Amino acid sequence: MKTLNQCVTDRFALYNGDSAEVIGGIPDESVHYSIYSPPFVSLYTYSNSERDLGNCRTRSEFFTHFEFIARGIHRILKPGRLMSVHCMDIPAMKERDGYIGITDFPGDLIRLFESVGFIYHSRVVIWKDPLIEATRTKAIGLMHKQIIKDSTMCRQGLPDYVITLRKVGDNAEPVSHNDGFNDYIGSAPPAGNSSATYSHHVWRRYASPVWMDINQSNTLNRAAARENQDERHICPLQLDVIARCLELWTNKGDIVFTPFLGIGSEVYQSVLMGRYGIGIELKESYYNQAIINCKSASQSKQGDLFDVAEGKGE
Numbered sequence: 001m002k003t004l005n006q007c008v009t010d011r012f013a014l015y016n017g018d019s020a021e022v023i024g025g026i027p028d029e030s031v032h033y034s035i036y037s038p039p040f041v042s043l044y045t046y047s048n049s050e051r052d053l054g055n056c057r058t059r060s061e062f063f064t065h066f067e068f069i070a071r072g073i074h075r076i077l078k079p080g081r082l083m084s085v086h087c088m089d090i091p092a093m094k095e096r097d098g099y100i101g102i103t104d105f106p107g108d109l110i111r112l113f114e115s116v117g118f119i120y121h122s123r124v125v126i127w128k129d130p131l132i133e134a135t136r137t138k139a140i141g142l143m144h145k146q147i148i149k150d151s152t153m154c155r156q157g158l159p160d161y162v163i164t165l166r167k168v169g170d171n172a173e174p175v176s177h178n179d180g181f182n183d184y185i186g187s188a189p190p191a192g193n194s195s196a197t198y199s200h201h202v203w204r205r206y207a208s209p210v211w212m213d214i215n216q217s218n219t220l221n222r223a224a225a226r227e228n229q230d231e232r233h234i235c236p237l238q239l240d241v242i243a244r245c246l247e248l249w250t251n252k253g254d255i256v257f258t259p260f261l262g263i264g265s266e267v268y269q270s271v272l273m274g275r276y277g278i279g280i281e282l283k284e285s286y287y288n289q290a291i292i293n294c295k296s297a298s299q300s301k302q303g304d305l306f307d308v309a310e311g312k313g314e
Contacts, residue, residue: 005284007291011298012267012277016287019259019280020065023072026278031076032173032254035245035266037086037237038066038109059103063112069259071116076257079169082121082249085109086237088160091139100140100153106161118165125210126241130157132216162241164249175251181206184243184273206248214240220265220293236262242269250275264290271297 005016015022039062073083087109092101110120134142134157141155180199205213219236242265250256252274258266259280267277271294279294281287 005287007294009295009298011271012279012294014261014264014267014278014287014290014294015280016282016284017280018282020068020072022280023069023076023259026072026076026257028075029078030255031073031257031278032078032081033246033250034073034077034083034257034259035086035242036084036258036260037262038260059108063108067112067116070113070118073257073259074116074118074167077167078172079167080171082164082166083113083118084162084164084245084249085113086160086162086241089158091137091158102155102158106163110163110165113165117168119168121164121166123164124162124208126160126162126214126238127210127212128157128159128216133157160241162245164245173251173254175249181247184247206244211241211244214238220263220268236265239265239269242266243273246270246273246275261290262286264293268293268297272300 007014077083087106090103090105092099092103094100106123114120130142133139134144140146141153142157146154177199180195181202183198183202205211216238218239220239246256246269254275255278256266256270256275257278261267261279261281263286264279267279267290270277277294279290281290
């Protein structure tokens with residue numbers, strides 16, 4: 001396995017390298033679940049590396065590059081198991097695209113994944129405050145002054161999506177909830193409520209096509225991963241989203257994989273919830289911070305509940 005660095009423990013395995021290459025060293029059908037947030041084409045720049053998906057010159061080049069990783073994930077995923085991808089529609093900009101509008105990045109991803117053998121399983125919308133987006137992006141479609149000038153250019157805010165795909169085949173290890181949903185991101189059952197009633201209300205939130213209760217600020221600290229003079233964008237996936245997906249679609253002890261580790265959010269939450277995490281990250285400063293974060297999760301009280309399956313840390 002060609003990597004720059006690696007950190008392998010009995011709770012997680014992290015690799016500093018190019019996912020398109022490193023994923024080749026992971027055995028066929030060995031991963032139970034994959035969750036990640038890929039680069040949003042060229043919307044943000046993460047590094048100067050030509051291997052960085054965020055540096056592709058065109059959308060066509062991006063999807064050609066990404067296909068290698070998509071095929072790799074399909075190969076290592078167990079039959080009948082799932083892959084969840086965090087994404088959003090991408091604004092089209094006058095100076096970059098020649099027009100103002102929206103491009104259907106989630107739809108393009110679904111078509112790519114279907115082309116390599118995945119089945120489209122589900123999509124959930126994650127609500128975001130349009131005022132925060134307007135303040136951050138200064139998008140003309142969200143400016144209040146545009147209503148006065150010409151509201152035909154006004155639009156809604158852009159939500160996040162979690163798109164989930166399934167690998168063809170029968171799942172040999174059912175994800176059973178014999179005790180109902182425990183609600184990792186919620187409070188304990190209210191006094192007087194039966195666990196069954198509580199579990200049903202949790203299920204209603206999870207089954208909703210729109211997740212309104214995601215805490216947008218519940219992320220790992222990204223400041224420590226920035227390098228000197230680093231103006232690059234980094235936006236960790238909310239831990240609430242990861243926790244909910246893990247509870248829905250994995251068992252304790254399952255192997256969870258991310259090809260875009262960043263500062264380690266998916267592996268961090270996987271370790272907290274008794275899963276084994278595998279992650280690959282191209283940028284060394286992000287990778288180094290991911291090690292710190294994932295070791296912190298390993299040392300936590302919840303992490304100590306994990307009974308590691310023999311051989312997973314080898």
